[in-house]
Amino acid sequence: MVFKIAFASNDGENVNEHFGAARRFxxxxxxxxxxxxxxxxxxxEVTPSxxxxxxxxxxxxxxxKELDDVDVIVAQRAGPSAKKYIQENDKKIYEIPLxxxxxxxxLLEEKEWEVSKWLSHTRN
Incomplete structure (x- = not known):
């Protein structure tokens, strides 16, 4: 199975943007x-929320809407309301500041896309 992942980043190399502040994924x-x-x-390119x-x-x-074809969003941080909204819209959100x-x-190493183990990487 192939997953499309969007990374909140201002330089294309680091996950260094908060979901709500990101201008580019x-x-x-x-x-x-x-x-x-x-x-x-x-x-x-998106307008920050x-x-x-x-x-x-x-x-x-x-x-x-801009990330409609994406399965997973990875950001440095995401607030509780953003996480809730993203999850309610059938996407996964992870905070991985690397x-x-x-x-x-x-993500490859874990191989745990569908289980709650991954939620440990996301602060609630």
């Missing part, structure tokens, strides 16, 4: 069966 594909991933350099600590549901919706390649390796 870099896209990678992770093939669980081949135990491989591909970073193409593709990214999506954070307005001085306040968030609007419409802003979350606009980001998810390089994008390190995060991909960690």
């Amino acid at each position: 870099y896209i990678a594909q992770l093939d669980k069966e081949k135990e491989d991933y591909e970073l193409s350099g593709e990214y999506r 954070c307005k001085g600590g306040f968030h609007e549901t419409d802003a979350f919706a606009a980001i998810l 390089t994008i390649e390190q995060a991909l390796c960690l």
Whole structure:
């Protein structure tokens, strides 16, 4: 199974943006069966949902519309309302403040996409 993952990053190398503050999400594909991933350099520009600590549901919706074909979102941090909204829209959200390649390796190593073990990587 191939997963499309969006990384909140301002440089395309590090997961260094809070979900609500991110202006850009870099896209990678992770093939669980081949135990491989591909970073193409593709990214999506979005309007940040954070307005001085306040968030609007419409802003979350606009980001998810831009990331519609993505299965998983990885950010440095994500607030409780963002996490809830993302999960309610059938996407997974993880906080992994590493390089994008390190995060991909960690995701491959875990091989636990559908179980609650991964939730331990996401602060509630």
